Amino acid sequence: MRKIQVGLIQQANTSDIRTNLMNLAKSIEACAARGAQLIVLQELHNSLYFCQTENTLVFDLAESIPGPSTGFYSELAAANGVVLVTSLFEKRAPGLYHNTAVVIEKDGSIADARVARGVDPYLDKEALRVIQSMPRWIPGKQNGKAVRVKYTVPVMFRLQ
Numbered sequence: 778m779r780k781i782q783v784g785l786i787q788q789a790n791t792s793d794i795r796t797n798l799m800n801l802a803k804s805i806e807a808c809a810a811r812g813a814q815l816i817v818l819q820e821l822h823n824s825l826y827f828c829q830t831e832n833t834l835v836f837d838l839a840e841s842i843p844g845p846s847t848g849f850y851s852e853l854a855a856a857n858g859v860v861l862v863t864s865l866f867e868k869r870a871p872g873l874y875h876n877t878a879v880v881i882e883k884d885g886s887i888a889d890a891r892v893a894r895g896v897d898p899y900l901d902k903e904a905l906r907v908i909q910s911m912p913r914w915i916p917g918k919q920n921g922k923a924v925r926v927k928y929t930v931p932v933m934f935r936l937q
Contacts, residue, residue, distance in 0.1 A: 782812045786808065
């Protein structure tokens with residue numbers, strides 16, 4: 778059995794997202810300096826935690842994946858030689874939002890492809906076939922090392 782060092786980061790956030798990101802970057806660097814190989818961030822770590830209330834203004838915080846945050850965390854992962862597990866507020870389509878876990882790894886492959894919400898067994902099977910037959914993605918690189926990203930890929934079918 779292989780053992781790895783894991784770093785867990787939880788911090789008190791402010792309404793200033795840039796400050797939160799800089800604090801997370803410092804914490805990630807500190808965990809890596811202490812030997813962490815896998816670093817897991819708290820849920821929805823870029824901003825104040827908003828899931829306890831219903832406020833449509835928070836939808837402005839949502840972003841696409843890949844997007845600015847995955848780029849930011851990819852650079853941090855590569856610079857520090859670690860795998861990061863992030864929690865991002867994703868806008869998948871107009872009116873479709875998710876709290877999405879993104880695993881940023883060392884290569885560009887899609888790992889653990891699975892159907893998140895099935896529609897029909899035949900359509901689910903075809904969606905998996907399409908995802909698994911995709912060419913390898915070009916990973917982000919930090920310090921010359923590739924990182925792996927895991928996220929939900931929307932697949933839409935048009936039946937005629």
